[in-house]
Amino acid sequence: MLGWLSRRNLKDVLAGLLFIAIALILGWQASLLPFGTAMRMDAGYFPLVLSSLLGLLGVANLIKGLVQENDGTAIGFKLVALAPIVVGTMFFALTVRGLGLGPTTFVTAFVSAFASRYFRPLVALGLAGLLSVFCVVVFVYGLGVPLPVFGPWLGN
Amino acid sequence: MDLLDNLALGFSTALGFQNVLYCFVGVLLGTLIGVLPGLGPVATIAMLLPITFGLEPVSAVIMLAGIYYGAQYGGSTTAILINLPGESSSVVTTLDGHQMAKQGRAGAALVTAAVGSFFAGSVAIIVLALFAPPLARFALEFGPPEYFALMVLGLIASVALASGAIIKALAMVVLGLLLGLIGRDLNTALPRMTFDLMAMIDGLQFVAIAMGVFGLGEIIRNLDSEQLSRGTVAKVGRLMLTREEARAIVKPILRGTVLGSILGILPGGGALLASFGAYTVEKKVSATPERFGKGAIEGVAAPESANNAGAQSSFIPMLTLGIPPNPVMALLAGALILHGIQPGPNVISEQPTLFWGLIASMWIGNLMLLILNLPLVGMWVRLASTPYHLLFPVIVVFCCIGVLSVNNATFDVLVMIGAGVIGYILLKLDCEPAPLLLGFILGPMLEEYLRRTLLISRGDPSVFFTRPLSATLLAFAVLLLVLMVLPSIRSRTNEALKE
Structure with a gap:
């Protein structure tokens, strides 16, 4: 499992996970606010829409990273x-x-x-x-x- | 003649003793950071922003603008003499400029860069003076749907021009929009996504985010691939052009100027895109493309003209539509807002001294740069040889003091550190930060226009597609997105940007 994972495009996997995590945190915060309707958007409407979008983009990144082979470049946080x-x-x-x-x-x-x-x-x-x-x-x-x-x- | 009256007003503002002084300080600082590698205009403007709070808005904008276009002049000097682009927009200048220097023609390359920049700058300023007022008048007709559509187009364009994967750039835009919404909601006054922290009620400070990502984040990334190696400094030689050289640069300068002026206006555009675009075009139209990369003077003239033209013309969308096309303009928009001026179509009519004073000062600044730069080449080169390990602690400290003094809030420094760490991680994961910054600035405005649109249309989103202008703008945005997703085109643009 770990061997397989290490051959994936880790940059995309990590970026995806990071975006998902941020989307979850901010989405949770936004869900505490009144939502309203499309006609009268309340404080939570736009933030929740955007967090969902960010989450979806994060998932797309994650999948893309898992599907792709590693291109051989290391990330190397120093x-x-x-x-x-x-x-x-x-x-x-x-x-x-x-x-x-x-x-x-x-x-x-x-x-x-x-x-x-x-x-x-x-x-x-x-x-x-x-x-x-x-x-x-x-x-x-x-x-x-x-x-x-x-x-x-x-x-x- | 309206234009002449306005220009007279502009010059009388810009020629005031104070404003000449701030213009001078701006272009001098701009050249300095243009020369120093690893320190860009975004970080510098963010650092200096607090100092400008005490100034008149005109003086503040004049100085900050000087930093941006001054950096375009400075970047070329080290690109040519040490093969070290001080600024990302002078990366292409190293290709032929340094080759020329190696052949003992450094003086010619420097003169070409300076003359090209000055000519292009002057033309772009005229473009700005001619086209900004009608565009602003046109924009006054815009309703909320048009603004919403325009912002969407701008954001999508910034994604299109970011290097790397589209999904990541899109995610960065959305993340920026979200971060921009943190704090008190404009309509309901409810604090949003603040984690019940008092310090976050007024939102995250733009300066703190910009300085975190472009200041600290960049520093950390520069350090993890740090090298001590310094190129050898080429001899400057005679600061003159031969007759053939002078003839050879006329057309490239003209082409670079036109291309740069256009690419600067585009959302996502500016100096960087302009210089790369101009080099590619020059190589294409040349009868002898094999000379490029081996010291072709056209390869210096065109991109150096283009980057300065692009730097100046990128003021147009910010000043007329209130939509910053690149991070530097986003910062300047932020600076205007802090001074109580909302960038947008009303700036020209309500703040004529600011608008025309800025335009006049740009020309004065360009003239100063032309006169100053060549004699000071020796000093700039010595400064550029400052090793990075002596430079970055200074930048770190200046970032801290700068952010702290915006609102005198320690919390902002913590935001900067957080943004720096996340920014470094994102940079390492190939996520470009420019779209995030644009999203951050546009987030609250985008929401406001969406709300207004849907309130007027009673919640019916079809209004975006029934109004011709907003429909056209959104169609462009969709078209752009489709073009990007098509992989063949994507790889081609990436090649063009890499070239």
Whole structure:
């Protein structure tokens, strides 16, 4: 079974499954809303129609992927590239108000830099330092973005 | 003469000190990102959008527009000198442009690109000034069914022009439409698909989605196939054309300009399609097609003219019909909406300073680019040699700050991260993101026009087919869909786009 599956067009299979999953989640949300009639569409009408359509297209993708032979290209998700970017940006979202723009940009830039295979710690540190100074000067002092340079968590 | 009065108004707006400054900043930034590989106009405009909130709408649009067409100039420089397309629309320029550079004719190639771009840009601006006002007047006659049909056609066309499988592109459009509907319903004020989260009541931020997919998603994909290798920089040489070269580029520039202006207007069109189309045509009409790919100057002149013409003429559908033909225009439409201006047929009559000021600024911007670019070639090349591993952390941080400052909401940053991860997955699964973004912008409008149509017709959908204009538009959409499903044509268009 697994051997057979691995010879299918996995890109289409996965895309199909992804579309079906999103269609189910959004369709469920839409089904909680009043539907109405074609003449007087209520809030749920169009979203439910679209979710069903997305689900159908997802199924079509899935079937297409299962019917087709694998064309030999691997998908190859690279967690090495994905993870540092996600962690770095998450850190930004969660701490920028508490730590302030200066420290947060420094950490975000440094952590993101891990995503490259040419990562060198010292170069990344230097880059992160320069960048955080630049961002503070340009965004806080220059453009007046309402963010603290050093936030309340640091005793300011 | 109405046109002259309007142009006078436009130039008096665009020549104001502030607007000249923003135009300059826009084209300079545009050239910069055009030069830097891995950073496109969509991500840049999304990043800079928050900065423009404090500006007058005219200045904001002038600057953002400058970024788009500036990128078309910048992309060619690195394509020719380092064989590195800074912009996707200059991919074809590498074919002959870099070959010319290798033969020591880099200067000629650069001059050709700059002159072609300037000429094409100027013509496309005239096209815009001449055709946009009548088109807008015509569009004022449109009722809800016509708008609905037009949007369906636009969405189908964006599917047709996406590379890869049609089912996937269709699914991306529908997904975009759905995501666009998240948040409070316009008619009933009910929150929709919000998972009972307060933060989602106003919907997902367009900027966050655009920056997630085109900023973070692209970065991650670039990184997973990262290479350090840098091409050698070719010597620029003399920035002059020989007489034969000058004669050889006249017709390709004219052809590229016409083709680019037309392909820019089409839904799904713009600079990218224009440059590929122009190269293919040039090869077809050439008496010596075997020279292409080996340093044919026509292969630089035509696509470089076409991509700039396409970039300018793609403003027409956005400004007159309110329907953005490509993601960059979708972003600009989003920017206008944030400034309280609804893109559509009323823009020209209600915001004449904005419309004519934008047109005049485009010409001024093109002139600036022509004068600025050639002397600055050395600087651009040095910038383009910046290794990607030093560049992308900067982009990541700018994306975060940019998204955060739109509404000062941390939630938007989380949306961007989510969109980035899903965008990366979709990119890896060969699902092109441009149709999704168009769907996202058009979703609420599409629903609104459908609702109005069916309310007026008392729930009878046949109204779409009894009104001649909407019937014609929908027939085109169906025809397009049928043509796409026919595999022989599909593979041929794919070949043309790959070529």
